Amino acid sequence: MAAPSRPAVPPAASDEPALLRPEIAAMAGYVPGEQPQDEGWVKLNTNENPYPPSPAVADAVVAQLAGRAPAKYPDPLAGRFRRRAAEVLGVDPEWILCGNGSDDLLTILVRTFVGAGEAMRVPTPSYVLYRTLAAIQGAACEELPFAPDWSLPEGFAAPRTAAGLPVRLAVLPNPNSPSGTIVPRRDLESIADRFPGALVIDEAYGDFADADCLGLVRSHRRVIVTRSMSKSYALAGVRFGFAVARPEVVRELEKVKDSYNCDALSIAAATAAIADRDWLRGNRATILATRARLSVALERLGFAVEPSQANFVWCTHPRRPHRPLYEALKARRILVRWMQYPGWGDGLRITVGTDAEIDTFLNALGEILAST
């Protein structure tokens, strides 16, 4: 209980045995997008929703704060959320597993399906975290490049890597980041028909797209869809995501998750959010309208812009190097994401902010392009 005095740090003896697993010592660690803790930034770098969540969220959290609720362990399976989400999605509650953000679900999935020394497969350029999760697990991560039109390469469904390792898990973000593109349903179905491992379709941005893959979970027992509440429900700060999978798969994933991986406040928040369908429809319509305006304006500024199905836009400039643009914007306290993929190239990923934020961004970008 008593506060002890400041520690004196003894030096580490250089002949001590290695403490860490060599995989951990060797890896660099995933670096998430910058999260400045001070105010005054136009933050278009981590695909947060620029609007506050449904007002029902705050009411639900405040109700949870009364009395002893914060002192009691939460429901391990978040039954309230499962029941409400099941109604929305048209599945039974036991098809749903809740997670502390969809990153938690991706971690659970890798640990459930991929052993040390085995392999998983992802497309590239895509979400860099997948590779990190493989490294932590001591597994290989085969990265197959997207075709120039962002379709999947032949071979994404192959049972083994080029080096001959069995591929236990493939992850396909759909819509993809950074491109914002989707793979057509018939191509996904063809992969699901042929790939012999677990196929995870990461629909973190699915609510902004024209179609989703829940139907594939029903028709293919090895398909798992993951969803995030961070983007489309404006709950990035609350950490809540869920997976949709067949019940016999969900029961296995439950063994691997932490017992109480979702807290009582986030369960209340997420349940209120997913129930407010009017809020989702209205927010989505606003984001999509701003996205269309942003895409046109970037093209007018000379960028090549991918048609986006997400809440961000991927753009490249045929002549101007991207990193100095990112840095000049940052100097004006506007954060976008400069992304570079070794052997592939780089570009800028711009989150769809409010109309005012996008105006600020476009004006600044126009000035930077004109002045340098």
Place this chain on the structure above:
Amino acid sequence: MAAPSRPAVPPAASDEPALLRPEIAAMAGYVPGEQPQDEGWVKLNTNENPYPPSPAVADAVVAQLAGRAPAKYPDPLAGRFRRRAAEVLGVDPEWILCGNGSDDLLTILVRTFVGAGEAMRVPTPSYVLYRTLAAIQGAACEELPFAPDWSLPEGFAAPRTAAGLPVRLAVLPNPNSPSGTIVPRRDLESIADRFPGALVIDEAYGDFADADCLGLVRSHRRVIVTRSMSKSYALAGVRFGFAVARPEVVRELEKVKDSYNCDALSIAAATAAIADRDWLRGNRATILATRARLSVALERLGFAVEPSQANFVWCTHPRRPHRPLYEALKARRILVRWMQYPGWGDGLRITVGTDAEIDTFLNALGEILAST
């Protein structure tokens, strides 16, 4: 977006290749204590604090709910909490790693230090989750029995298991569950001097004990202390814990944790809670007084009671079987924890509730003992 129709579940073909890692398919999964979601239970089974948390907690959470804060990603390292906890503990902030409950930290520690096919070591009877974490990792878990006086066995510091595997991590809960006992500081220091792997001292119940091991983190670079906010700060529903370790160890653990493992609401709640030292002192004094009364009353009812340094009491009855007592209490909507350890025996673990809850429990137990 549209709610599809109810799924028809196609049968799984029996000749399909195994999807899961064999370790996951074979394991039973950790079963946490019962968490009834309906009202009206006297809940003395999962060591929750029977009182609401500091009033500062609700204020801090409500402040976070304003505006866009829930829509933005949280600080990945929970800097606000680290700075405040560092002041309380008398260490620098970079000695602290925050987790989504101390279960999250235990998961991170196992994944950082123990490779598949390697070994970790725990005492037994103890927290059963440790074994589950080893199984998920594909690692062996050597369980060394406590001595009858709950001191550690000779050999807890040995570099290898009896089967010859290197022991990469040892976990020692202190106070231990279910016993509520602590290992004397000089014994822990002797183990820390000799054990060549990472030594985790799980102080989930440390705030209820007479002493802690933060000093060992300072003097021994392989020692890591974990703490929970669930018990002593009455925040089980909020999921927040932290580890104290040397900064070079914390930096490695950061690679393995999920990027945003603590949400913005729980960071606010935990920061407010750890800052309210008066609340902690008052709550602790109340719990310790009730614990003393509970221990004496159980002895009067004929139980052997371990002297507890935690917020629960472990007791065994020399003549009455324990499971029927647990069941008779449950029939009266009083939950205690009946714990059975193969090859060792069983007993009842009773959480220190409010005085009124303990009166209800003792009256019921007295009646059950008298009537059967």
